[in-house]
Amino acid sequence: MTKEKAKELYELTKQVPEEKRQIAANLVEEIIFLYDTMGNLKEQIQKHGTVELFEQGKQRFMRESPAMKSYTTAVQRYGALYKQLTDLMPKTAP
Numbered sequence: 731m732t733k734e735k736a737k738e739l740y741e742l743t744k745q746v747p748e749e750k751r752q753i754a755a756n757l758v759e760e761i762i763f764l765y766d767t768m769g770n771l772k773e774q775i776q777k778h779g780t781v782e783l784f785e786q787g788k789q790r791f792m793r794e795s796p797a798m799k800s801y802t803t804a805v806q807r808y809g810a811l812y813k814q815l816t817d818l819m820p821k822t823a824p
Contacts, residue, residue: 731765739815746818757815764808771801 739761743754774797784793 731762736762742815742819745820747820750818754815754818757811757818761808761811761815764804764811768801768804768808771797771804775801 736758739758740755743751743758746754775795778795778797780795780798781792782795784791
């Protein structure tokens with residue numbers, strides 16, 4: 731994640747009520763980590779594909795790559811963290 735984008739996320743924490751700002755800062759740290767992790771996983775997937783040949787003893791079959799599984803899980807957690815962060819912000823009238 732670029733420093734500018736990370737700075738924008740930390741700026742969002744200023745909108746969160748004071749008593750919940752540390753929680754928001756922790757969420758931002760995890761969001762940044764997951765963003766970077768997803769980038770690394772995406773590179774692995776693009777390089778090696780979404781499936782791989784699994785061999786163990788006489789077993790031999792194609793399976794989803796561990797990087798793909800991790801990426802899918804990371805994307806779900808990334809979205810959940812963003813939702814948690816936005817839920818900490820004060821509600822505005824429509």
